[in-house]
Amino acid sequence: MNVALQVALVYGPGAPEGLASFAGKEGVSIWDPARIRAAGFLDPQVGIVFLMVDAGAEEQKAWLQALGRNAEKTAVVALYAPHLSVSELAMAYRYPEQVVGVGFLDQMLSPGSLVEIAPGLRTAVAAVDAVEGFFRERGCETERVKDFSGLVLRRVLFMIINEAAYALWEGIASREDIDLAMKLGTNYPMGPLEWADSIGLDRIYNGLKGLHEEYGDDRYRPCPLIRKMVAAGHTGKRAGIGFYTHHAERGKG
Amino acid sequence: MENGKHVMVIGGGTMGQGIALVCVLSGYRTTVVDLPAAIPRIRTGVERFLADRVKKGKFSAADVQNVMGLIAIEEDLSAAASADWIIEAIAENFDAKKKLFSDLEKAMKTEATICTNTSSLSVTAMAAGMRNPGCVLGLHFFNPPAVMPLVEIVRTCWTDEATAAKAFEFVQSIRKFPVLVKDTPGFIVNRIARSFAVESLKIVTEGIAAPEQVDRIMRLGGNFKMGPFELMDMVGIDVNFAVTRSIYRAFFEEPRFRPQILQQDLVNAGRLGRKTGRGIYSYETGGKK
Incomplete structure (x- = not known):
């Protein structure tokens, strides 16, 4: 594990940015996504690239x-929120053995929180150790899945x-009652609809689509309401409107 | 303390007792009705609840006397003649509930409301065929009622705004939080919470992560108070499986609600959770993992 490893963060459009404040400034650079599209890997000194797309x-x-x-060949790519298996996605990279999947909720990333680490079928042990080390050094728990x-x-x-x-779409209850019921009836930390707004409906839609594609099972088909809202740009807090209206957040992020 | 209104709770099991106590504590004169054989157990249950409150310093001797003065335990339905709210909390047997409602209809005041605490049966089907089906609605309390703050008010196609509003105020008057939901399988909570348990079981079945890993991930990664497997062991694997099956059937085998074979295996093996000492996890006699 190389503690002095240089780290770069790449944010695709709409990606969460909580990792930037969590990672700190020491040895951390943020790469301009537009430049990567044109120029690829920007700095050979960098040991781990977090691809937040x-x-x-x-x-x-x-x-x-x-x-x-x-x-x-030695650089490691940590792929945030893989929408298909890491094994499959990694094949798009020149060195599939260097790609590791990571999973966490952006707004909950903090010392003491837990990060999922997922090697693909081809991933090298050293690459997994490097990514796990990054989070452990910053006080996170990890689980390999x-x-x-x-x-x-x-x-x-x-x-x-x-x-x-689906429950909202079918009109069985109001958004407020759905959220309140899940918080009080079964102790969820947030109501699912307010949680969706804070994560971003576009990201949830992409995640469900990935599961649906991977399994081919209608269990995972995204609710048409989510698709409709994403198409209309009602993606949640960042957009100022999702299941709820977020006046204070409008124009931010 | 007494507010002049009368509640009748039919069925004195865990839910019925809990609901009755919640009503009494908010000043309702409350009658619990059950079969003669069940009455000593209900009396003991109420006394134990009160003794526990006294022990914890939450109740004085006067409070206990007050509660005992407001609660009655009876064997027949005669209380229906004066009850404003009739809450049914008998076993989840459709025919038994239907028969009970038809008996109540003959004995109750016209302006009274019959509430069923069912979690898995159709409130609509229970109300159908009654002289005034609009007097029936669901009042779904969570276990244990004395602690859980939520009550789902279940409306059928006959429930009018006035009845729903009256039920809303009643739930607030017993210091619970009401939500309104249409009569659909699993209402809000049992329906949406299916995914927490069943998707986690599917992940374990597919070998993506072990149960203890999933629990840690959901707690430390997602801020859930309990992981899905700890929760399933606490609730009972059999209870969870029964709810899952019932919702799956009620939605005509919609794949989102499809149960997992692992649940069935655990039930077949008698590994029902904490109550049998073993479910997903093993528990020593002290209840610890």
């Missing part, structure tokens, strides 16, 4: 491909949110 699986592949064009669309937390949470969206 929370668009669809095809987008994730495109970014991996761009980054891989001129990457060093098998690589699959959404890993564990996002998969379960997105299924809960999807069901809440």
Whole structure:
């Protein structure tokens, strides 16, 4: 584990930015996504690149491909929120053995919180250790899980949110009552619809689509209401409107 | 303390007792009705609840006397003649509930409301065929009622605004938080919470993570108070499986609610959770993992 490893963060459009404040400034640079599309891997000194692209699986592949064009063989790519298996997505990168999947909820990332680490079938042990080391040095707990669309937390949470969206779409209760019921009836830390607004409906839609594609099982089809809202730009807090209206947040992020 | 209104709770099991106590504590004169054989157990249950409150310093001797003065335990439905709210909390047997409602209809005041605490049966089907089906609605309390703050008010196609509003005020008057939901399988909570348990079971079945890993991830990564497997062991694997199956059937086998074979295996093996000492996890006699 190399403590002095240089780290770069790449944010695709709409990606969460909580990792930037969590990572600190020492040895951390933020790469301009537009430059990567044109120039690929920007600095050979960098040991881990965090690819924070929370668009669809095809987008994730495109970014991996761009980054891989001129990457060093030793550089590790931590792929945030893989929408398909890491094994499959990693094949878009020049060195699939260097790609590791990571999963966490952006707004909950802090020392003491837990990060999922998911190696793909080809991933090298050293690459997994490097990514795990990054989070452990910053006080996070980690669990290694098998690589699959959404890993564990996002998969379960997105299924809960999807069901809440179906319940709302079918008009069985109001958004406020759905959220209140889940907080008081079963102790959820947030109501699923307010949680969805804070994560971003576009990201939830991409996650569910990935699961749906991976399994081919209608269990995972995204609620049409989520699709409709994403199409209309009602993606949650960042957009100022999602399941709720967020006046204070409008124009931010 | 008494507010002049009368509540009748039918069925004195865990839910019925808890609901009755919640009503009494908010000043309702409350009658609990059950079969003669069940009455000593209900009396003991109420006394134990009160003794516990006294022990914790939450109740004085006067409070206990007050409660005992407001609660009655009876064997027949005669209380229906004066009850404003009739809450049914008998076993989840559709025919038994239907028969009970038809008996109540003959004995109750016309302006009274019959509330069912069912979690898995159709309130609509229970109300259908009654002279005034609009007097029936669901009042779904959570276990244990004395602690859990939520009550789902379940409306059928006959429930009018005035009845729903009256139920809303009633729930607030017993210091609970009401939510309104249409009569649909699992209402809000049991329906949406399916994913927490069943998707986690599917993840374990597929070998993506072990149960203890999933629990840690959901707690430390997602801020859930309990992981899905700890919760399932506490609630009972059999209870969770029964709810899952019932919702799956009620939604005509919608794949989002499909149960997992692992649940069935655990039930078949008698590994029902904490109550049998073993479920997903093993528990020593002290209840610790």
